[in-house]
Amino acid sequence: MTDVLVVGAGPAGAATAILLAERGLEVLVLDRAAFPRPKICGEYVSPEAARVLDRLGVLKALDAAGAVPLAGMRITAPDGRTIEARYRPVGPWRPYRDHALALPRETFDATLADRLRLAPVDFRERVRVTDVVVEDGRVTGVDAVGADGTTRRFTARLVVAADGRASVVAQKLGLRRAHRLQRMALVTYLGGLRDVADVGEIFVDPPDYVILNPVTPGRVNMSLVVPLADAARFSDRPETFFTARVKQLRHVARRVAGADITARIRALGPLAYRVAPPNVGGVLLVGDAAGFYDPFTGEGVFTALRSAELAADTAATALRAGDCSVTALAAYERTRRAIFAGKARLTHALQLAIRHRRLANFTARVLAGRPAMLDTLLGVIGDFVPPRALLSR
Numbered sequence: 001m002t003d004v005l006v007v008g009a010g011p012a013g014a015a016t017a018i019l020l021a022e023r024g025l026e027v028l029v030l031d032r033a034a035f036p037r038p039k040i041c042g043e044y045v046s047p048e049a050a051r052v053l054d055r056l057g058v059l060k061a062l063d064a065a066g067a068v069p070l071a072g073m074r075i076t077a078p079d080g081r082t083i084e085a086r087y088r089p090v091g092p093w094r095p096y097r098d099h100a101l102a103l104p105r106e107t108f109d110a111t112l113a114d115r116l117r118l119a120p121v122d123f124r125e126r127v128r129v130t131d132v133v134v135e136d137g138r139v140t141g142v143d144a145v146g147a148d149g150t151t152r153r154f155t156a157r158l159v160v161a162a163d164g165r166a167s168v169v170a171q172k173l174g175l176r177r178a179h180r181l182q183r184m185a186l187v188t189y190l191g192g193l194r195d196v197a198d199v200g201e202i203f204v205d206p207p208d209y210v211i212l213n214p215v216t217p218g219r220v221n222m223s224l225v226v227p228l229a230d231a232a233r234f235s236d237r238p239e240t241f242f243t244a245r246v247k248q249l250r251h252v253a254r255r256v257a258g259a260d261i262t263a264r265i266r267a268l269g270p271l272a273y274r275v276a277p278p279n280v281g282g283v284l285l286v287g288d289a290a291g292f293y294d295p296f297t298g299e300g301v302f303t304a305l306r307s308a309e310l311a312a313d314t315a316a317t318a319l320r321a322g323d324c325s326v327t328a329l330a331a332y333e334r335t336r337r338a339i340f341a342g343k344a345r346l347t348h349a350l351q352l353a354i355r356h357r358r359l360a361n362f363t364a365r366v367l368a369g370r371p372a373m374l375d376t377l378l379g380v381i382g383d384f385v386p387p388r389a390l391l392s393r
């Protein structure tokens with residue numbers, strides 16, 4: 001029996017495993033994939049994520065791998081008004097670095113996986129967890145199928161579910177719930193986009209939005225998010241839907257004119273779902289395994305890394321005390337909710353603007369006339385300014 005079994009070696013799982021191994025705990029990590037592996041994502045990493053990445057010892061490696069620094073964001077409203085802001089100190093809050101990063105998730109996750117391999121961690125790839133073992137009201141392990149097709153049981157004092165949006169652990173424990181926000185993302189790469197600057201670009205055109213992030217010189221991630229019902233009819237022809245939809249988005253169409261789609265369109269939806277806190281002991285859920293709302297404000301990777309820090313704190317305390325009961329582990333859930341509640345409220349509020357053309361235009365007009373408020377908003381989106389700071393603006 002190992003101390004901690006982490007299911008999934010994406011940002012949440014890799015970070016949790018590294019932080020727990022650093023505390024001298026015995027850690028086993030299982031991932032169904034072999035790294036590098038693909039991941040549908042807008043590929044923006046917020047400035048505050050750099051703090052955790054530095055703590056994990058991978059920030060320099062990510063820079064060396066060609067991560068593109070993004071100094072800010074340019075937002076185009078439905079009426080074509082453009083506002084641009086840069087990451088800069090806001091009152092007492094300063095970004096860990098004055099830029100976000102954009103890089104392919106394949107590179108980002110593989111760099112974290114390389115770091116994991118250097119840690120005193122038993123990291124096994126191509127091992128797919130298929131079930132969760134629950135005994136006497138607590139999770140005691142998982143069943144998993146290896147690359148050779150054989151099923152094995154792994155036991156642990158604590159299981160950390162970091163297995164992403166389709167979390168087997170959350171599903172087997174009956175924690176996953178549908179969300180009423182029904183959206184779908186279509187993601188691809190563009191080549192030959194002109195005038196690429198050092199900013200991410202967002203186009204709000206209700207009910208859709210599009211994000212452009214330059215992930216390598218000459219390669220731009222393009223993510224189109226639309227109501228699920230609109231795209232569902234074209235599920236077997238995502239290319240047809242994508243091309244037709246982009247043509248209808250006037251400002252986006254003009255922006256990407258002349259650029260080439262250089263990768264298959266990958267579609268994912270519904271994007272949002274909820275996950276209830278575990279009602280058994282011996283398990284913590286981190287990153288997307290604990291729920292997901294919408295990629296508009298780009299905090300998924302930061303949330304994965306930050307929730308890993310919080311989970312590692314709670315796990316280390318619980319394991320040291322020899323108590324991994326629901327009550328002992330509830331501290332993590334409380335802290336996680338408290339820390340992310342403000343940003344969650346902001347992302348919900350921004351959804352209103354994404355859905356309503358006039359509100360989106362009004363919001364852009366207000367922000368254009370109030371640079372301090374715009375800086376604060378970008379700081380909140382960049383995860384280094386607490387959302388409450390917006391209220392004082």
Ligand SMILES: Cc1cc2nc3c(=O)[nH]c(=O)nc-3n(C[C@H](O)[C@H](O)[C@H](O)COP(=O)(O)OP(=O)(O)OC[C@H]3O[C@@H](n4cnc5c(N)ncnc54)[C@H](O)[C@@H]3O)c2cc1C
Nearest residue numbers: 008010011012032042043044129163164185287288300301
């Ligand atoms: C369209 C879209 C765009 C996004 N854009 C951004 C963005 O620009 N910036 C941002 O910060 N966030 C973005 N996000 C969110 C971000 O991608 C996620 O929040 C982040 O990847 C969560 O990390 P994770 O480690 O929890 O999960 P994942 O990165 O999904 O990792 C989960 C790991 O678990 C493994 N796994 C899964 N099932 C099993 C199993 N049964 N057994 C063993 N292993 C398993 C997988 O192989 C994987 O390696 C976006 C999300 C979507 C859907």
